[in-house]
Amino acid sequence: MDHHNAKELLARIDVPAALDLLSRMVQHKSYSKSDGEKQLAAFMAGRMRELGLETELSPFGNEGRVNAVGRWKGSGGGKSLMFNGHLDTNPVTEGWTVDPWAGKVDDAFIYGIGVSNMKAGDAAYFCAVKTLIDAGVKLSGDVILTFVVGELQGGVGTYSLVEQGLRADYFINSEPTDLKAMTMHAAAFMFIIELTGNTRHLSKREEAVDAITAACDLIPHLNAMKFSGALSPEHERINRVHVGVVHGALGRELHEWRTPQVADFVRIKGSGRYAPGQTEAGAMADMRRELDALEARFPGLKAEIMSEDRSGVPTMPPFEVARTSPIVAAVNRAYRAVRGEEQPTGAVAPSCFYGTDAGHLHYFGGMEGIVCGPGGRYNTMPDERVDIVDFIDMIRIYMLAILDICA
Numbered sequence: 001m002d003h004h005n006a007k008e009l010l011a012r013i014d015v016p017a018a019l020d021l022l023s024r025m026v027q028h029k030s031y032s033k034s035d036g037e038k039q040l041a042a043f044m045a046g047r048m049r050e051l052g053l054e055t056e057l058s059p060f061g062n063e064g065r066v067n068a069v070g071r072w073k074g075s076g077g078g079k080s081l082m083f084n085g086h087l088d089t090n091p092v093t094e095g096w097t098v099d100p101w102a103g104k105v106d107d108a109f110i111y112g113i114g115v116s117n118m119k120a121g122d123a124a125y126f127c128a129v130k131t132l133i134d135a136g137v138k139l140s141g142d143v144i145l146t147f148v149v150g151e152l153q154g155g156v157g158t159y160s161l162v163e164q165g166l167r168a169d170y171f172i173n174s175e176p177t178d179l180k181a182m183t184m185h186a187a188a189f190m191f192i193i194e195l196t197g198n199t200r201h202l203s204k205r206e207e208a209v210d211a212i213t214a215a216c217d218l219i220p221h222l223n224a225m226k227f228s229g230a231l232s233p234e235h236e237r238i239n240r241v242h243v244g245v246v247h248g249a250l251g252r253e254l255h256e257w258r259t260p261q262v263a264d265f266v267r268i269k270g271s272g273r274y275a276p277g278q279t280e281a282g283a284m285a286d287m288r289r290e291l292d293a294l295e296a297r298f299p300g301l302k303a304e305i306m307s308e309d310r311s312g313v314p315t316m317p318p319f320e321v322a323r324t325s326p327i328v329a330a331v332n333r334a335y336r337a338v339r340g341e342e343q344p345t346g347a348v349a350p351s352c353f354y355g356t357d358a359g360h361l362h363y364f365g366g367m368e369g370i371v372c373g374p375g376g377r378y379n380t381m382p383d384e385r386v387d388i389v390d391f392i393d394m395i396r397i398y399m400l401a402i403l404d405i406c407a
Helices: 003-010 015-026 035-050 115-134 156-163 202-207 211-223 233-237 280-297 326-339 358-363 388-406
Strands: 054-060 065-072 081-086 109-111 143-148 170-173 187-196 240-249 265-274 302-307 368-371 385-387
Touching: 003 388, 015 035, 015 109, 015 115, 015 388, 035 054, 035 065, 035 115, 035 143, 054 156, 065 156, 081 115, 081 156, 081 358, 081 388, 109 115, 109 388, 115 143, 115 385, 115 388, 143 156, 156 358, 170 326, 170 358, 170 388, 187 211, 187 280, 211 240, 211 265, 211 280, 265 280, 280 302, 326 368, 326 388, 358 368, 385 388
Parallel strands: 081 143, 081 170, 170 368
Antiparallel strands: 054 065, 065 143, 109 385, 187 265, 187 302, 240 265
16 A cells, blocks of 8 residues: 555544543443453444444353454455454552543543553554444455453453464554564463471570561562573563562461561562563472572571462463564554654563463464554553553554555
8 A cells, every 4th residue: 555545544543433432441340250341342342343344242161251353354365463452451449530430531641440451452453443444445354353351360361262263364462562562571470489487485586597587588589580591681681570478477377466476487479470482380490499599598497489379260371473573564664654763672661571362372372463552651550541642543553554464
């Protein structure tokens, strides 16, 4: 398509209608496993049917859960492109100054819980397809829109679509990256560490093995960790460990009422991130070596590490795509055309520490794709919001990428 025609197409975006759609999506209280999540899937299916897409509410599990899937059929012979985004949101926290469910729009932002993570991305690819269809564009390849549930439970919605055989030549996952092109992200795992010391009354503290003191020594070492076996410095940069929970007191029951005694038990819970090419087993072995060093520094201390049981929840695998992939090149070209500058591309922080459904699409589905979406800088915070200019530019970039891949 020539530059003039592309410019005309981009000018056809109905900005008020796009903002209204996103606002209506925010107004659905779509927590994971809630009726609101199901209702939002049905709402998106209805919008896709209005566009004339082949649409289905794809069921999975035994709890009546559904993903909304729409297909814009091409004439044949072209590459297919799947867009992927989740409808479930984080919970509302304290500190909001606007109604988290109102979908408020002002001159600069659209606000609401889940607008950044990731309803703005969902709305952007819907609006990209709507604008092209309304303009009478015909494609060779199919465009598949997936609006999934349960991403915040390890990606159960996308995982089920992959299990059911849904595939495309390429995918774009629209998690919030502030429009950067993320070509790699880490895998996530959860761990529990238990430290067992030896108690004494504070009068004989010198004879004790203080589990709390040992934990205070250990945590900075954990939080500074990189794992062995990284394939490159870029891969190593997305290694991270974070301790999120610490409980220390007396005995495994963590009795707190006898403070003159030295604490003999600490339970630590945390999360780790490792890169493609590394493994959870390797990361846990590296952490075990840290615990061996801790035991040497605190004679008599016993330290154990185990994976946290996440029965029934899939683990988010790592994701990686070559920077030379056609989908990366297409999104890079689209960004350049819209913003007049090169797109930041690679294991872009902080998004590279997310888990995303791109991991399932890549690892289990065998597809090449990219993670690129609006939102990010105001993600997971009170007054969550997205810059309107980023939302509209994302629609433009998605439109150009569709034309590039599927025309």
